Amino acid sequence: MSAFKKLVDHSQKCSHFNHLAAICxxxxxxxxxxxxxQARSEAMAQLSVHIHGMxxxxxxxxxxxxxxxxxxxxxxxxxxxxxxxNWQQANLLPEKLVQAxxxxxxxxxxxxxxxxxxxxWVGFEKNWREVVELSREEAQIRADFAGLTPYDAMxxxxxxxxxxxxxxxxxxxxxxxxxxxxxxxxxKQSTEQFTAPSGKYSTDKQKALGLEVMNxxxxxxxxxxxxxxxxxxxxxxxxxxxxxxxxxxxxxxQSLMGIVHETGHARYEQGLPKHLSGxxxxxxxxxxxxxxxxxxxxMQIGRSDEFIGHxxxxxxxxxxxxxxxxxxxxxxxxxxxxxxxxxxxDELTYPAHVILRYEIERDLINGKIxxxxxxxxxxxxxxQYLGLSTEGNFKNGCMQDIHWTDGAxxxxxxxxxxxxxxxxxxxxxxxDLDVSSVxxxxxxxxxxxxxxxxxxxxxxxxxxxELVKQATGETLNAxxxxxxLKNRYL
Amino acid sequence: MSAFKKLVDHSQKCSHFNHLAAICxxxxxxxxxxxxxQARSEAMAQLSVHIHGMxxxxxxxxxxxxxxxxxxxxxxxxxxxxxxxNWQQANLLPEKLVQAxxxxxxxxxxxxxxxxxxxxWVGFEKNWREVVELSREEAQIRADFAGLTPYDAMxxxxxxxxxxxxxxxxxxxxxxxxxxxxxxxxxKQSTEQFTAPSGKYSTDKQKALGLEVMNxxxxxxxxxxxxxxxxxxxxxxxxxxxxxxxxxxxxxxQSLMGIVHETGHARYEQGLPKHLSGxxxxxxxxxxxxxxxxxxxxMQIGRSDEFIGHxxxxxxxxxxxxxxxxxxxxxxxxxxxxxxxxxxxDELTYPAHVILRYEIERDLINGKIxxxxxxxxxxxxxxQYLGLSTEGNFKNGCMQDIHWTDGAxxxxxxxxxxxxxxxxxxxxxxxDLDVSSVxxxxxxxxxxxxxxxxxxxxxxxxxxxELVKQATGETLNAxxxxxxLKNRYL
Numbered sequence: 001m002s003a004f005k006k007l008v009d010h011s012q013k014c015s016h017f018n019h020l021a022a023i024c025x026x027x028x029x030x031x032x033x034x035x036x037x038q039a040r041s042e043a044m045a046q047l048s049v050h051i052h053g054m055x056x057x058x059x060x061x062x063x064x065x066x067x068x069x070x071x072x073x074x075x076x077x078x079x080x081x082x083x084x085x086n087w088q089q090a091n092l093l094p095e096k097l098v099q100a101x102x103x104x105x106x107x108x109x110x111x112x113x114x115x116x117x118x119x120x121w122v123g124f125e126k127n128w129r130e131v132v133e134l135s136r137e138e139a140q141i142r143a144d145f146a147g148l149t150p151y152d153a154m155x156x157x158x159x160x161x162x163x164x165x166x167x168x169x170x171x172x173x174x175x176x177x178x179x180x181x182x183x184x185x186x187x188k189q190s191t192e193q194f195t196a197p198s199g200k201y202s203t204d205k206q207k208a209l210g211l212e213v214m215n216x217x218x219x220x221x222x223x224x225x226x227x228x229x230x231x232x233x234x235x236x237x238x239x240x241x242x243x244x245x246x247x248x249x250x251x252x253x254q255s256l257m258g259i260v261h262e263t264g265h266a267r268y269e270q271g272l273p274k275h276l277s278g279x280x281x282x283x284x285x286x287x288x289x290x291x292x293x294x295x296x297x298x299m300q301i302g303r304s305d306e307f308i309g310h311x312x313x314x315x316x317x318x319x320x321x322x323x324x325x326x327x328x329x330x331x332x333x334x335x336x337x338x339x340x341x342x343x344x345x346d347e348l349t350y351p352a353h354v355i356l357r358y359e360i361e362r363d364l365i366n367g368k369i370x371x372x373x374x375x376x377x378x379x380x381x382x383x384q385y386l387g388l389s390t391e392g393n394f395k396n397g398c399m400q401d402i403h404w405t406d407g408a409x410x411x412x413x414x415x416x417x418x419x420x421x422x423x424x425x426x427x428x429x430x431x432d433l434d435v436s437s438v439x440x441x442x443x444x445x446x447x448x449x450x451x452x453x454x455x456x457x458x459x460x461x462x463x464x465x466e467l468v469k470q471a472t473g474e475t476l477n478a479x480x481x482x483x484x485l486k487n488r489y490l
Numbered sequence: 491m492s493a494f495k496k497l498v499d500h501s502q503k504c505s506h507f508n509h510l511a512a513i514c515x516x517x518x519x520x521x522x523x524x525x526x527x528q529a530r531s532e533a534m535a536q537l538s539v540h541i542h543g544m545x546x547x548x549x550x551x552x553x554x555x556x557x558x559x560x561x562x563x564x565x566x567x568x569x570x571x572x573x574x575x576n577w578q579q580a581n582l583l584p585e586k587l588v589q590a591x592x593x594x595x596x597x598x599x600x601x602x603x604x605x606x607x608x609x610x611w612v613g614f615e616k617n618w619r620e621v622v623e624l625s626r627e628e629a630q631i632r633a634d635f636a637g638l639t640p641y642d643a644m645x646x647x648x649x650x651x652x653x654x655x656x657x658x659x660x661x662x663x664x665x666x667x668x669x670x671x672x673x674x675x676x677x678k679q680s681t682e683q684f685t686a687p688s689g690k691y692s693t694d695k696q697k698a699l700g701l702e703v704m705n706x707x708x709x710x711x712x713x714x715x716x717x718x719x720x721x722x723x724x725x726x727x728x729x730x731x732x733x734x735x736x737x738x739x740x741x742x743x744q745s746l747m748g749i750v751h752e753t754g755h756a757r758y759e760q761g762l763p764k765h766l767s768g769x770x771x772x773x774x775x776x777x778x779x780x781x782x783x784x785x786x787x788x789m790q791i792g793r794s795d796e797f798i799g800h801x802x803x804x805x806x807x808x809x810x811x812x813x814x815x816x817x818x819x820x821x822x823x824x825x826x827x828x829x830x831x832x833x834x835x836d837e838l839t840y841p842a843h844v845i846l847r848y849e850i851e852r853d854l855i856n857g858k859i860x861x862x863x864x865x866x867x868x869x870x871x872x873x874q875y876l877g878l879s880t881e882g883n884f885k886n887g888c889m890q891d892i893h894w895t896d897g898a899x900x901x902x903x904x905x906x907x908x909x910x911x912x913x914x915x916x917x918x919x920x921x922d923l924d925v926s927s928v929x930x931x932x933x934x935x936x937x938x939x940x941x942x943x944x945x946x947x948x949x950x951x952x953x954x955x956e957l958v959k960q961a962t963g964e965t966l967n968a969x970x971x972x973x974x975l976k977n978r979y980l
Contacts, residue, residue, distance in 0.1 A: 017540075035712035043507070046503060
């Protein structure tokens with residue numbers, strides 16, 4: 001058996017265990033009663049150890065070396081590249097550091113769940129100090145290996161190929177026009193009248209509506225489900241994608257568009273190349289590209305005039321009231337407000353939240369600032385970008401996100417990269433298709449075919465830059481994002 | 491570290507993987523869309539191979555030998571006994587035979603799902619021949635190891651310590667009085683009037699009713715759930731027990747009592763000793779004892795006058811109609827009929843179905859009859875025990891059950907052993923408690939305390955005979971079952 005074939009078999013074995021982890025993880029978040037948590041966590045931890053053991057088996061090194069000298073076609077070369085990358089990532093960190101960071105992260109995150117509500121920065125800081133230290137240690141090891149700065153080495157986990165140099169360029173450009181645009185739009189919307197949701201919207205009807213919308217978006221229910229969880233997510237495996245939402249009987253706005261968003265993630269997973277199933281080359285390209293698909297669904301399709309019309313029509317079959325008029329839907333779903341909380345932010349202010357976090361975590365991991373500097377910097381930047389003060393308001397400031405509590409530094413930029421890629425894909429798609437008419441027709445097949453051909457079916461065969469260039473003729477160009485925002489909001 | 495401690499650690503590791511298998515198995519039956527089946531089956535197969543690999547690690551042999559010479563308390567000795575038994579079972583069969591039987595069984599079972607409906611004995615026989623041959627091979631290996639007859643070695647998988655000699659004695663006694671009793675009861679009931687369910691009983695209301703009944707039976711919803719599946723079962727793990735039912739909107743009878751039955755299985759699991767979690771000594775004693783708990787709930791509690799009253803009252807809160815009168819419920823749930831299908835059989839005719847299967851599978855595995863003799867023998871015995879002919883009627887005869895299709899020979903006796911144990915437990919409990927008053931009071935705690943003390947908390951620390959003797963003062967005594975049936979039905 002060739003070394004490459006051995007690697008393929010090994011990778012597929014690992015993927016079976018990852019499958020079990022994905023399903024049991026979904027179950028833990030959406031089905032499991034709380035009394036089951038301890039035994040489940042122990043079982044999942046045992047599984048992680050087993051998977052890590054498989055990923056670091058000593059013979060993999062030889063197999064990879066040998067495979068690199070075998071004659072492989074281009075697809076096989078991509079597969080080998082991704083297998084090697086995963087193997088490097090798994091072997092990079094000393095087990096002791098992985099365990100220490102996992103423990104410190106769990107401890108910090110667990111305490112944060114109550115500390116946040118209590119605005120307890122002092123308590124949080126005590127746990128977080130260790131998470132930051134261990135994350136810097138991790139970043140340094142990754143940096144030494146990859147020949148990058150520490151923060152760029154963390155970025156590379158989520159967005160292979162992206163650097164802070166390119167993000168600095170992108171984001172400093174955004175900062176030149178975004179604050180002004182936000183003010184302009186808020187001013188324009190200040191006289192707008194709309195009916196806010198008020199009343200009881202039953203979970204059953206919201207769910208029925210969500211399923212209708214998923215059908216319109218051609219979610220494949222033979223390979224997936226919709227369920228409920230406290231924090232909505234897209235999980236499972238490509239052959240069986242599990243998305244979740246959270247219903248609030250006082251309003252329908254978040255859950256409804258949340259389902260559109262998660263359906264975007266889900267269709268990417270469902271559309272990944274089946275002949276590469278179980279191989280890293282058959283997986284999603286990066287967090288940014290994943291987010292580009294959810295945001296394509298949510299922002300590019302979901303908030304288009306035509307789709308808003310369909311949403312209002314479908315909602316009107318379940319509910320009645322002025323709030324379900326199309327024009328009211330449009331106003332609700334394009335409302336811009338300066339506020340503290342990223343996860344509740346609208347499309348226009350969202351990048352400001354991300355850029356703020358990017359700038360802070362970049363300097364924090366590169367050792368240019370101390371973790372105790374974060375609240376002040378947060379307040380400063382929040383005033384600069386959104387005109388809001390967070391002085392003393394830790395819970396709605398630097399303590400609001402889960403990401404930093406367990407050391408996931410480098411993740412935040414993916415959100416805005418995703419929004420930018422989504423706008424670029426739409427601009428390119430419009431050269432090929434009359435997108436508005438397609439959405440209007442309620443048969444969105446041509447749109448999904450474009451995404452499947454250009455994004456989903458590529459898995460991780462191409463690098464992100466190659467993928468985006470093949471799909472749109474150029475690498476990331478943030479002008480499309482700016483054009484999109486101006487076009488929609490001005 | 492002592493050898494015993496090493497075995498305990500190893501057993502707990504294995505139990506984590508068994509946890510994942512249980513949850514993913516439950517998901518496969520109750521949640522998974524059909525398109526997810528191939529990848530799931532592959533992942534589950536990989537997990538089975540991994541667990542089997544753990545159970546047959548070469549060092550276990552030394553550890554067991556060493557542990558047998560260590561100084562262990564009585565509980566540790568029981569744990570070691572069960573660990574050794576599991577290890578022997580895992581090592582007994584050549585991997586080739588396990589794989590061949592698994593393949594032949596899957597093939598036969600899969601084809602059977604359509605062949606049964608088509609009454610296609612000829613097609614079925616072609617696949618089943620191999621299943622029987624491989625099962626005989628398995629039985630012979632087990633028999634040689636254990637010094638038992640082939641069939642007794644298969645029985646030992648499900649009911650350690652039970653022999654066909656004792657079953658022959660038990661069942662031949664039952665055969666002397668059961669057919670006459672059945673005729674007597676049918677004659678007595680022939681003039682009874684009752685209102686059969688007819689109408690639409692919505693799934694939502696049936697589910698609400700089921701949850702109420704589970705509450706009455708003190709199912710712990712912090713450690714378990716109720717869901718739906720085509721074939722109802724009790725799965726999951728002791729800290730998170732998953733029971734399922736199947737709703738039919740044309741009737742409520744089966745689903746309602748099915749929930750009572752599965753709740754019995756579930757409370758046994760939920761009541762297993764927590765300090766032995768992850769060890770085989772902390773698991774359920776046997777299939778017969780498991781069934782004794784589900785049948786204790788279904789037959790001893792569930793069909794008691796007092797509980798039938800509660801059921802009727804709870805059902806009356808969801809539905810209305812004459813069929814929900816207590817006296818009507820009593821008649822519905824104690825109706826006796828001679829019929830072909832075991833899974834639909836009432837309490838009184840059920841043992842006849844089991845004894846028939848026992849006698850056939852015993853002789854089949856011991857090589858006294860050929861697999862092609864089965865339809866004729868089935869017809870003969872069905873006429874003898876229930877006065878029904880199955881000549882040419884394979885689908886309602888020997889092709890009706892799933893058990894034999896994949897070679898689970900030796901399982902059927904557990905059903906009737908369970909019914910007998912349940913009757914014996916109730917007879918004994920009645921010496922300690924005024925059971926009728928307890929049920930009438932709607933607070934069944936004293937009953938569950940008795941079961942917890944005498945059965946659930948014992949796990950597999952005792953042998954079945956020891957367990958039953960400690961709980962009731964005697965080993966299995968079928969007279970209690972006969973008394974129970976006469977008392978209820980005459």
